[in-house]
Amino acid sequence: MANCINYKEVLNASQLEAVMTQEGPLLVIAGAGSGKTRTLVYRVARLVETGVPPESILLLTFTRKAAAEMLERAASLADERCRFVSGGTFHSLAHKVLRGAAHFLGFDNNFTILDRSDMEEVIQSLVQDMTIGRGAIRFPKRSTLTNIVSKAANLECGIETLMGEEYGQFLEYAPQIKKLQGLYAEYKRDNQLMDYDDLIVFLRELLSTHEQTRMVLSDQYRFVMVDEYQDTNKIQADIIKWLSRDHHNIMAVGDDAQSIYSFRGANYRNMFEFPMLFPEAKLIKLEQNYRSTQPILNLTNALMGQAQEKYTKCLFTERKDGEIPRVVDTGTEPEQAFFVSTKIKEEMSRGRSIRDFAVLFRAGYHSFELEVELARQGIPFVKYGGFKFMEAAHIKDVLAYLRVIVNRDDGVSWGRILRMLKNIGPGKSQAIIAWMKESACSASEIAAWPGAGKAGEGLKGLASLLGALSARDFAPTAVVEQVVKYYKPILQEKFDDFPRREKDLEQLVLMAERYRKISTFLDDLLLEPPNSAAEMGVVHKGDCLTLSTVHSAKGLEWPVVFVIWVMEGYFPPARANAHEEAIEEERRLMYVAATRAKDRLILCYPGRETGRSWFSSEARGLSSFIQALPHGVVEHASSRGRGVRASVWERVMPLGKRESRFIATTEKPEGLKKGDRVRHPAFGQGVVAKLVGEEKVEVLFKNAGRKLLHLGYTILEKV
């Protein structure tokens, strides 16, 4: 039975107003820690309480987990029926709709979803088919290409525009990349594939061109709520517009100061445009903070005070007292790791629980050094962000088998499976896939491929596995179990950290238990991928210190937060104009990090160069936005000179100064043109990059580094 809630008792005035406003468009500007989730939870409860059927409420959040937690809370404090509210991400909504309506767009409803690495693989293979790489110097690598294509899709801008603004260093290849984009789209259509970007693009297309679908959705979801609105992009804003065009019952909640997803097209200006989209929109600001002490809020307020464009708000709290945030120059990165771990140990010996701490950073690898030091000092930790469980090679390997069982046409997965066999590489795997398509043979008949030769044994084994699996309708667990059994010898060959990876596979078997169909299992893994084995809820987390990227720490809080920061530093010359924009984003990132802290905040930065390579602080010193803070907001300190030790990598592999590029100027042999491939007796093959005057050419050798500097030049021959 429903509990009776006294809203006035549990909500402040602004929150109450948001909860009680049920009809019409509503924009809630919710500062960090201002009870945003609470407000959403109570609003769901209130809607249900006043008789709105739960199924007609749609709660769009940033992760499905966030939605599930909110609905759980609403159910437990108000009405059990809150569990029937539809909640999820834009992507999961799109997926659900498209599984039943993709045919209106000329797709098969059984389309396969491409994850990031599949996308990279397809793009890579297209690049090879195009033979773009031929004669091209410094053609972007596949992950960069994928970033470009994906971002262009999310921003809905042309390749040239995007590249002009953000990838100046590759601008000369814009025509090829544009062609690549076209080929990629074509490939996806031919093979019934959709990537993450397609899901939302196609949902919008469906809504705008297919009146029937729009009507069905708009009728079903009479009340729409969007959380983290600052992280939506233009396409998602359009989806919102279409969904609520008829009823205008749309509530968007967000904080422009916390927009940290511009790299995937998110545009916090959506928040400023909401009132234009819905002119009668009511605007509510939540400014009282229930998380941090006032000194911490002074810092975050000052940070956002520097921003160019914002909804001005000033966070305040009743917790007036507290320690002033500290900014600590820790010297080098190894010293920083030592400082943080020692400090935490110290606090723990005074009775603090290890769960009270978190260390936040911008990129996964920024904590490498710290992880080693923590292990050395015997401090247990869990890490969020960085590499994904799903992206681990061994997981992808196993899933590839499942995918071909579900969708026999999935060429990407076939390639992966085949290349795991002895004596089968890129060439043969492609040939086999082509042959399979041509002869329309079943999975268990691949052993009949005429060109097998030495690979015959392996093919037979694979065929019998797939034959056995498709012969009967096994439960997902059983299928995964058999695949893992087949795969284990391969795993052993392929990786030397065999035991760790083997454990992951056992987790995968356990996860499959929750599903009745393999296809749903796969869809779920792609749309709500677990971060790690620990996050899958299978491994007990125990008492651990939390390490996390700022992005993965959104919405969470800890009593004591350390932020380890590398200054806004790395911008290739061709991107120098991106500097301003990047600093704006870094500032918001720091804002999100700082607002995670309840009681104490310690910002650490390495003030001294460590002389190491890529994962060290290339840029050192203090970020400009910290320097610009007014006096008294932070307290500066130094921990230099304590616990100096060589970095892990210096111990493992000493690094000298390295030369980065090596273009040799040399005498020009007869008839040599730009783009010609040439051979150098000492350095192997290179490409003529440039003609210098009449007699000389510049030749670029890849990977010939230091040798070139020492040996001097000789005559080149054309290849």
Added chain:
DNA sequence: CATCACGCTGTTTTT
């Protein structure tokens, strides 16, 4: 055509 050993390089953040 597959595989191996070697050398060189390096923005990141996620649905």
Added chain:
DNA sequence: CAGCGTGATG
């Protein structure tokens, strides 16, 4: 460290 290209070897 991981990813990638290269050139030598089956």
